[in-house]
Amino acid sequence: MNLDFLALAQMAVSGGLMGMAYALVAYGFQLTHAAGKAVNFGQGELVMLGAFTGLSLSGCGLPYWAAVTGAMIAGALLGWFVERTAVRLALQQHNEGWVLLTIIVGLFWFSAAENIWGREDKPFPVPWPESALDFFGISVTWQELAVAAGALGMMTLIELARRYTMIGIAVQAVSADQDAAELCGIRSRTAISLSWAVSGIAAAFAGTIIGPVTTVGPTMAAALTLKAFSVAVVAGLGSSFGLLLVGVALGASENISGFLLGSGWREAPALILLIVGLALRPQGLFGKKIIRKV
């Protein structure tokens, strides 16, 4: 019994730490949704491209930190590119074509990655030790800790920038009311572009921190978009703190259901969570009900 409990705790901790990565990708959804009311359904592919860019850069002999920074720059460009090509025009015409367009751009990234880097899964070398730490019988690897710390750190940084820098406040103004913000002299188009670039940074960074755990390959983030989207929807598209809680809960429940029901059932909780979440609280667990005055 004690051993079973320990095993469950181990599964929950491993899953929860990886769940932080879901939260980080979901945060990328939140950023673009707040600013421009659209999200990138190819976000998982940005994660994958970020990981591959980081891997290639560290393959060129750059130290880990430089490779991660390079991946983040690539992520920013890619995020900006997606907004410019797939989203802006559709939104200007007030149609929902961006949903399909972002998926298509994602598919394009996927094919490109297959052709550039090949279909094999590659290991992502990291500077920290391969060994595991032991907390009361629960093993945690440095890679897992790096995922949690990285996700938390990145979200905190972006959130601080959003709240306390001039540019961040401008972006917030655009998300509150685009027309009013424009009247105050804020270029809303730039603000939206910026939030897409930052969302791309978050995705690429997520790739470089989960790459060492999952290995890097074109399919590494195939399920990630859906899981992160579930987290974003269930938590509500307004609360970054909620994302962390839901992300951790989703990661843990995935692992536990895989352990108790068999590994084939691992993916089930994300889908159930999404369905139940949408049915019970469409505005999200931590979201505010939007009241539209007509």
Place this chain on the structure above:
Amino acid sequence: MKAYRSILAVLLATTFSTSAMAANVVKIAITGPFSGGSAPMGVSMRDGAKLAIAGINQNGGINVGGKRMKIEIVERDDEGKNDRGALVAQEISSMGDISAVIGTVNTGVALTGDKYYVEKGIVKIITPAAGSASMTQWSNAGTRNLPIFRFAAYDGIQARMVVEQAIKMGCLRVAILHDATNYGVSGRDDLLRQINNQGGRVKVVTVEKFAIGDKDMTAQLLKAKAAGAQAILIWGIGPELAAVASGKQKLGFRVPMIGGWTLSMSNFIDTAGAAGNGVLMPQTFIEDESIARAKPFIQAYHKAYGVTRIPSPVSAAQGYDAALLLAEAIHEAGSTNPSGIRESLENLKVAVKGCIADWKKPWSKWDPSKVETHEAFRRENTVMGKVQNGHVVLANPADKIVLQGKMLNK
């Protein structure tokens, strides 16, 4: 109109010239996964076979009924996918001028594709796919005049070696882990059969499976640990095997990991890193230049492909020897006709000196009740390998004599 006519003329000319050329070449197809998780095996097998073929062509080709014929290769990537493999087999078997096929890494691909070759009677040497099912499917069906041969230590041998190794190490409570592919499932059955053959000596405490693409094996390993497993017997391919090794290290679960020969794949060794050290698997070839028989092949491979390590040495060596055996069979048959090649493969007169062994009549006339008639390898050709710092070495240095010696098959 004039333009059409000249195009037609060019087309006709090229058609005739290729058919005229075709009379002087033997066409051999090489199929396997050249991309995806099984690629190290597929690419090494292909490159090993091409090395042998390049050597033969350099010496003027094969002497077929007094005429020198060069070998032309047709390559197809099956991506390790069953459906893709079936398409590739369909395509090759309908080309009409293919004399023989070498290849297949994934047992599932052999299960879905080989029926097309059997229908047309095209000779195929399966290498390095090891899953028992790719041959037993024909013995179960009672197929006659089977044109499918295997050149790999099949899982029946490998499972026996793995179980014997576990007993030798005193691990009598074992956990079986396997992937959900045809290869993994048939490997699990082979392991259970071999454990059964040992009487009640070895106890299986748990059987766990995982899917292709799984990166987190904590659940399976925790169950094995909780059940008190003293060793993990495993059947899978590189990336997932690496995830198991890393998971074991993470949980501090220090028991031996013994499994199929796929544990020697470069994508296992590289991804698992230090966590892969000490892992044991059956091997038919070791990339060790101190083995006199292997040295020329290893050096030639390194030179031809500009590498310092063969991605999957077993696949490369088996591809090489299989191509040599096939060339000898075509020579002895005196024709490029598949049914002639099949008969001479079943009754090779001259011993072929390969980089694994001297092959003297490795196959015999197909008997559906004896699958060994079309299996080239025996327990005695196979040794235990061990992962050590990024390389596969002999687990038992005394085994060098097996790979060194002029040991003849049968």
